Amino acid sequence: MCAAFAARKMARSQGIGDEQFVITILERNSSVGAKIRISGGGRCNITHAGTVKDLLRKGFQRKVEQRFLRHALHAFSNEDVRAMLATCGVETAARDDGKVFPVSRNARDVLEAFQSMLLNAGVHLVAGERVTRAERLEEGFRVASEGREHTCRFLVLATGGVSYRQTGTTGDGLDIAISLGHSVVKPSPALAPIYLKPPPPPELVGVSLRGTGLRVQCSGTVVSRNGDVLITHKGVSGPACLSLSVDAALLLNSHGKGELTLDFFPDHSSEEVAVLLLRHGEAHGSQFIRKYLQAQQAIPSAMVPYVMLQAGIDRQEKWGSLTKKARRSLQRTLKDFSLGWLKSIPLDAGEVSAGGVALQEIHPGTMESRVCSDLFLCGELLDYTGEVGGFNLQAAFSTGWLAGSSIRYPVQA
Numbered sequence: 001m002c003a004a005f006a007a008r009k010m011a012r013s014q015g016i017g018d019e020q021f022v023i024t025i026l027e028r029n030s031s032v033g034a035k036i037r038i039s040g041g042g043r044c045n046i047t048h049a050g051t052v053k054d055l056l057r058k059g060f061q062r063k064v065e066q067r068f069l070r071h072a073l074h075a076f077s078n079e080d081v082r083a084m085l086a087t088c089g090v091e092t093a094a095r096d097d098g099k100v101f102p103v104s105r106n107a108r109d110v111l112e113a114f115q116s117m118l119l120n121a122g123v124h125l126v127a128g129e130r131v132t133r134a135e136r137l138e139e140g141f142r143v144a145s146e147g148r149e150h151t152c153r154f155l156v157l158a159t160g161g162v163s164y165r166q167t168g169t170t171g172d173g174l175d176i177a178i179s180l181g182h183s184v185v186k187p188s189p190a191l192a193p194i195y196l197k198p199p200p201p202p203e204l205v206g207v208s209l210r211g212t213g214l215r216v217q218c219s220g221t222v223v224s225r226n227g228d229v230l231i232t233h234k235g236v237s238g239p240a241c242l243s244l245s246v247d248a249a250l251l252l253n254s255h256g257k258g259e260l261t262l263d264f265f266p267d268h269s270s271e272e273v274a275v276l277l278l279r280h281g282e283a284h285g286s287q288f289i290r291k292y293l294q295a296q297q298a299i300p301s302a303m304v305p306y307v308m309l310q311a312g313i314d315r316q317e318k319w320g321s322l323t324k325k326a327r328r329s330l331q332r333t334l335k336d337f338s339l340g341w342l343k344s345i346p347l348d349a350g351e352v353s354a355g356g357v358a359l360q361e362i363h364p365g366t367m368e369s370r371v372c373s374d375l376f377l378c379g380e381l382l383d384y385t386g387e388v389g390g391f392n393l394q395a396a397f398s399t400g401w402l403a404g405s406s407i408r409y410p411v412q413a
């Protein structure tokens with residue numbers, strides 16, 4: 001949609017009439033914006049506050065993504081998104097954590113704003129039209145859908161990723177990009193829950209941990225994130241898990257297994273925790289170990305029996321009788337509590353998918369294909385992955401806008 005708005009704006013600014021430069025969106029669903037409607041749990045975390053530099057640093061892990069998206073974010077920034085929505089009466093506000101939502105907290109308002117902008121931009125929306133093929137002609141493209149054909153001078157592919165397939169994102173755009181000469185980094189899960197084998201015990205389901213360290217490790221390879229974690233009936237979820245899932249999926253794919261562990265004190269080294277336990281034990285010989293653990297904010301009380309079990313410490317044990325070996329075991333458990341082994345990281349359950357059309361095949365300053373001229377690609381279809389926080393919608397808006405504004409309609413003499 002942003003590509004269409006930008007293309008129209010650019011054309012009108014050059015005096016090119018709407019009837020001369022026809023813009024058509026072919027959408028397989030009965031309406032546009034299925035993911036906007038469900039984004040942010042129906043509240044739509046539309047973007048993230050801060051400078052472009054902040055957005056790149058906080059929102060995208062890989063340097064190659066940051067370099068690629070820099071141009072697009074400058075071309076159409078978070079402030080531009082907010083200003084665009086404000087012109088349609090949708091005011092937005094940033095929370096303390098930087099996430100920006102519509103003040104109404106209603107994703108439908110955002111979607112309605114986009115729909116009214118499509119009308120104002122004179123964009124033809126052909127809904128229920130699933131594109132199956134695109135073919136390069138001498139000039140322009142022939143685009144085939146189920147039962148119809150369209151020709152166009154420029155083609156923008158904006159078909160999204162491959163997760164939440166029920167919303168229409170089944171990867172058709174990747175096949176079309178491949179047929180037009182592109183290479184694709186195989187899609188993999190991102191911003192997804194992690195399933196464990198065995199699943200967590202029922203007593204732990206629903207337990208949430210604040211600011212914990214979440215780690216996946218196998219054969220010396222370790223990937224980790226710090227943040228909030230939620231234990232579910234199948235494994236874990238929550239911000240730290242969603243962020244970690246992309247790296248965890250790659251590790252699982254390459255090693256075939258991986259152990260998920262918690263670090264209850266991610267801001268303290270193992271040595272610091274060892275000293276803390278030693279000092280506490282010396283000063284509180286008559287205290288039950290479990291009482292000490294229950295008093296720790298970092299350890300939900302439902303987890304205390306499991307921590308003690310893993311450390312091999314009896315629930316009646318007191319600091320005064322704790323052996324050095326047992327204290328070391330407790331310290332190791334607090335820094336490396338095993339939640340279980342990875343079972344799977346479901347691709348479809350991810351808020352986004354990693355992988356997509358290779359970034360080096362796209363001009364970052366225009367979003368035009370380097371392998372097929374007049375073809376533009378944008379959004380989650382590309383091989384970038386934003387963190388939770390409004391970064392994915394922002395990247396889709398920015399790359400879409402840059403693609404649309406880079407289309408140069410030939411002005412007839």
Ligand SMILES: Cc1cc2nc3c(=O)[nH]c(=O)nc-3n(C[C@H](O)[C@H](O)[C@H](O)COP(=O)(O)OP(=O)(O)OC[C@H]3O[C@@H](n4cnc5c(N)ncnc54)[C@H](O)[C@@H]3O)c2cc1C
Pocket residue numbers: 026027028029032033034035036038039040041044045046047129130131132158159160161163164167168169170171172173350351352378379380381389390391392393394396
């Ligand atoms: C549950 C959920 C919550 C999310 N919440 C947030 C959030 O709060 N903030 C955030 O920043 N990001 C969020 N995201 C991620 C964000 O929604 C996506 O990254 C973003 O929508 C990608 O935009 P896009 O335009 O590239 O693709 P999409 O928004 O996926 O749009 C692609 C469109 O292409 C259409 N299409 C696909 N194939 C064809 C075809 N063959 N023919 C015709 N049409 C086709 C699809 O039907 C779809 O309408 C969330 C995602 C999910 C699943």
